[in-house]
Amino acid sequence: MVDILHRVGITSSPDDVYAALTTIDGLAGWWTQDTAGDGDAGGVIQFRFQNAPPPSGFDMKVLETQPAERVLWEVVDGPQEWIGTQIRFELTQEDDFTIVLFSHEGWKEPVKFMYHCSTKWATFLMSLKRLIETGKGEPAPHDVKISNWH
Amino acid sequence: MVDILHRVGITSSPDDVYAALTTIDGLAGWWTQDTAGDGDAGGVIQFRFQNAPPPSGFDMKVLETQPAERVLWEVVDGPQEWIGTQIRFELTQEDDFTIVLFSHEGWKEPVKFMYHCSTKWATFLMSLKRLIETGKGEPAPHDVKISNWH
Numbered sequence: 001m002v003d004i005l006h007r008v009g010i011t012s013s014p015d016d017v018y019a020a021l022t023t024i025d026g027l028a029g030w031w032t033q034d035t036a037g038d039g040d041a042g043g044v045i046q047f048r049f050q051n052a053p054p055p056s057g058f059d060m061k062v063l064e065t066q067p068a069e070r071v072l073w074e075v076v077d078g079p080q081e082w083i084g085t086q087i088r089f090e091l092t093q094e095d096d097f098t099i100v101l102f103s104h105e106g107w108k109e110p111v112k113f114m115y116h117c118s119t120k121w122a123t124f125l126m127s128l129k130r131l132i133e134t135g136k137g138e139p140a141p142h143d144v145k146i147s148n149w150h
Numbered sequence: 151m152v153d154i155l156h157r158v159g160i161t162s163s164p165d166d167v168y169a170a171l172t173t174i175d176g177l178a179g180w181w182t183q184d185t186a187g188d189g190d191a192g193g194v195i196q197f198r199f200q201n202a203p204p205p206s207g208f209d210m211k212v213l214e215t216q217p218a219e220r221v222l223w224e225v226v227d228g229p230q231e232w233i234g235t236q237i238r239f240e241l242t243q244e245d246d247f248t249i250v251l252f253s254h255e256g257w258k259e260p261v262k263f264m265y266h267c268s269t270k271w272a273t274f275l276m277s278l279k280r281l282i283e284t285g286k287g288e289p290a291p292h293d294v295k296i297s298n299w300h
Contacts, residue, residue: 002153006272007265009297097298101265115157115251122156122272126296146276147159148247 004104004118008125009097012132014068017098020132021071021089022062030128030137032057041065044076049140058082081113100125116149154254154268158275159247162282164218167248170282171221171239172212180278180287182207191215194226199290208232231263250275266299 010017020026022039027047034048034057041062048057059077063086064070071089075082090101102125107114123144131137138144160167170176172189177197184198184207191212198207209227213236214220221239225232240251252275257264273294281287288294 002155003260004268005152005154005260005265006269007262007297007299008269009299095298099297101262103265110153110155112157112251115155115253118154118268119156119158119272119275122269123276125269126273126294129296144276146279147157147249148245149157149159 001105002107002110002114004102004107004114004121006102006118006122006125007099008102008129009094009099010129010132011096012098014091014093014098016132017091017100017128018068018071020128022065026131028139030131030139031124032140032143034140038062039065045073060087079113081107081109081111100128116147119146151255152257152260152264154252154257154264154271156252156268156272156275157249158252158279159244159249160279160282161246162248164241164243164248166282167241167250167278168218168221170278172215176281178289180281180289181274182290182293184290188212189215195223210237229263231257231259231261250278266297269296 020030024035024039028035032047032049037043037045039045039062041064043062045060057078058075060073061076063074064072069091073087075085085104085106088103088105092099104121123146127137127139170180174185174189178185182197182199187193187195189195189212191214193212195210207228208225210223211226213224214222219241223237225235235254235256238253238255242249254271273296277287277289
């Protein structure tokens with residue numbers, strides 16, 4: 001089992017970051033504009049990507065939401081390599097920053113798609129940072145392109 | 151042992167990417183302007199970062215260079231967590247892209263510093279892509295700041 005790990009710091013309150021991780025408007029502002037569903041614990045969120053090859057999105061079951069502290073999802077539909085993996089956001093405060101410790105845990109093998117997703121997650125977390133700090137993120141389809149796999 | 155993995159695609163030849171990974175001018179154009187040493191196999195490269203707390207840089211021994219295909223370094227001096235880890239760039243061609251499969255291998259533990267370095271590597275690999283595609287990267291001290299740890 002291998003994990004994708006990232007850390008970003010956002011000059012804002014943990015409450016603002018938490019809102020961007022649990023509301024549909026917030027999520028649509030940094031990951032993909034085509035987001036629907038329910039971001040509260042027990043809900044399922046549908047993330048869709050128009051430009052990606054099928055299966056062109058992810059369904060996340062929200063396993064845990066701890067206001068201003070933690071969000072945990074499990075992938076229940078999407079690319080085969082993602083199903084059953086978990087995505088975790090841990091929030092803490094340091095100096096003037098809300099620190100996001102991100103992990104995408106439980107990949108069975110370090111396949112090339114995992115290399116791609118690792119870099120892509122970094123660009124989306126920078127989009128989250130930008131959304132909260134400036135009011136404007138870079139969600140799909142306006143996301144940063146990193147390669148022939150988008 | 152845990153690894154940092156990334157994948158970017160650069161619209162250029164493998165030779166151009168290889169040059170940016172093995173010449174001091176190339177490396178100084180995307181990672182840190184304060185780069186010195188010898189990027190050929192058997193050499194040691196000194197990367198320094200003015201704004202980082204001490205130890206403020208890395209010494210890499212170049213273990214392997216395969217033109218247009220592979221570069222492998224081992225960290226011989228720097229932060230304790232980095233010493234003995236290896237950094238690998240594997241180059242292949244797909245469509246109009248040179249694909250860089252990057253790994254920073256052999257971390258003993260997934261410490262918070264590893265989360266930080268994972269995100270930071272992504273931004274530096276995007277700087278490598280930008281350098282080669284546009285002629286201008288974002289090396290330190292002009293690198294993208296991701297948090298209170300820079």
